[in-house]
Amino acid sequence: MTDLSAFAITRRWPAQHPDRLQLYSLPTPNGVKVSIMLEEIGLPYEPHFIDIGQNETWTPEFLSLNPNGKIPAIIDPDGPGGAPLALFESGAILVYLAEKTGKLLPTAPAERYETLEWVFFQMAAIGPMFGQVGFFHKFAGREYEDKRPLERYVAESKRLLGVLETRLAGRDWIMGDAYTIADVATLGWVRNLIGFYGAGDLVDYGALKNVPAWLERGLARPAVQRGLELPKRP
Template identity: 80%
Template sequence: MADLSTFPITARWPAKHPDRLQLYSFPTPNGVKVSIMLEEIGLPYEAHTVNIGANDSWTPEFLSLNPNGKIPAILDPDGPDGTPLALFESGAILLYLAEKTGKLLPADPARRWETIQWVFFQMGGVGPMFGQLGFFHKFAGREYEDKRPLERYRAESQRLLGVIEGRLKGRDWIMGEEYTVADIALLGWVRNLIGFYGAGDLVKYGDLVHVPKWLERGLARPAVQRGLEIPPRP
């Protein structure tokens, strides 16, 4: 069994089950990507709540695993060649878990890369833009007198939703009939945009046809329902 005590993060979040993958996270759109993925693939893991509201992600222990100070991060005691692997960035974690288990990522090389491109679409576009819209619509940014930033992120978020809408025309999932890491990457962000951020009317979500049906299908999955609540909020 790997000795995880050599990783400083375990001093603050001790592993009760050091033989299992350790997840350090919080139920945000980025955080739930990994908990949903773990629930979908059935890989044993232990979840630790990193309370970002209390700045837990900026503690020395967490920074020892992710110097960027963002959740989620994992510590896999059974990494490549059986040696422990510490990993951050939700997109990288999704792809690592997919390759580790051979699940939710197509084996065909062309379809595999097509799936990966949609994961990067979420990482580079949907996440940053939806997050900025949330800030300027719901949080401190709404107090700004200059509304140009809000309009910029509103317009880009609406455009990105249109890209997803076009992709889903004639498809149940991003990759057609096959549910993949691309769907997992996007589900939490779309849910958050119209739910927690309350920006549905801003981006004309009600005018969409395919995205709402896709979101409903995704949220109906038992693994998704479980993953959205992991780890529990303090």
């Protein structure tokens, strides 16, 4: 049996199945990227719910795995060369899992890099901007008298949705016919923006055609439906 005792995080969240990939996460837009990916590729894994409401990402055990104190993070007991691998940052994890399994990332160099640019587009733009809309529209920021931050992030989120709308014209998925990690990375954030954040009207989501159709296709996938609920809340 694989020994993961060298990883301090396993002392707080013990591995019941140490031969499986260990996922430390919760169902946020960043967290579900990895749970959706794992459901899509069918790689056996053990999910551990990390309660950010209880500041569990700032415990010494979690910080030993991700010094940035953010979910998701993984330990793959069967990493490169057969040695365990610890990894954080959702985009890096998606690329790693795609390359490990040969799934959801084209192998042809041009298509591979094109897919990666859209993953980085989500990481650098869609995630941070949509998250700021959530903060200033739904959470503590809504109490701020100065509405300029909200207006700024709403305007930028509308622009980014426009970029995605144009990209999806005539395409089922971001890369065309092929569903890839670019879609996996982005679906949860668009869903959250118009759902949990309740910002659909703010960003004129109803005026879009291609993005809503793409989101509907994505949410209809059984693996996406499962991944959106994992790890299960206690």
